[in-house]
Amino acid sequence: MATKIVPVTDLRRDAGDLLEELKETGGPIYITHRSRPQGVLLGYEAFEALLARLRDLEALLAGHGEQPAAEAEPATRFSGSATEFARRLIARNRSLFEELAK
Numbered sequence: 362m363a364t365k366i367v368p369v370t371d372l373r374r375d376a377g378d379l380l381e382e383l384k385e386t387g388g389p390i391y392i393t394h395r396s397r398p399q400g401v402l403l404g405y406e407a408f409e410a411l412l413a414r415l416r417d418l419e420a421l422l423a424g425h426g427e428q429p430a431a432e433a434e435p436a437t438r439f440s441g442s443a444t445e446f447a448r449r450l451i452a453r454n455r456s457l458f459e460e461l462a463k
Contacts, residue, residue, distance in 0.1 A: 369394045372402075418454065 365388075372379060372392055379390060379402065387407035392400040403411065 364391065365389075366391045366393060368392075369399065414454070421453065422449065 365382075367375075367379065367390055369392055382388075383390065383402060383404040387404035388402050389407075390402040391398055392402060
């Protein structure tokens with residue numbers, strides 16, 4: 362599916378239609394203001410799936426392996442540098458980032 366980019370003026374005018382589209386596709390729909398990216402709309406289920414995946418990543422990065430995500434320490438406690446944290450995050454979730462970039 363092609364990347365959908367919508368100016369904020371269209372969002373204001375067509376919010377109902379965009380929400381219907383999100384129900385069908387899950388998104389993402391990128392919102393711009395003055396030709397600059399300002400936000401992203403995701404369908405509810407896509408958002409919940411993303412949150413679950415992030416919780417699992419936090420658990421992995423905190424060194425808890427199979428521990429349930431709800432009990433994991435936040436990723437902010439990662440002991441390495443921010444650059445190393447980003448590298449590991451991207452390496453472990455390359456498919457998610459590639460899907461979001463589409």
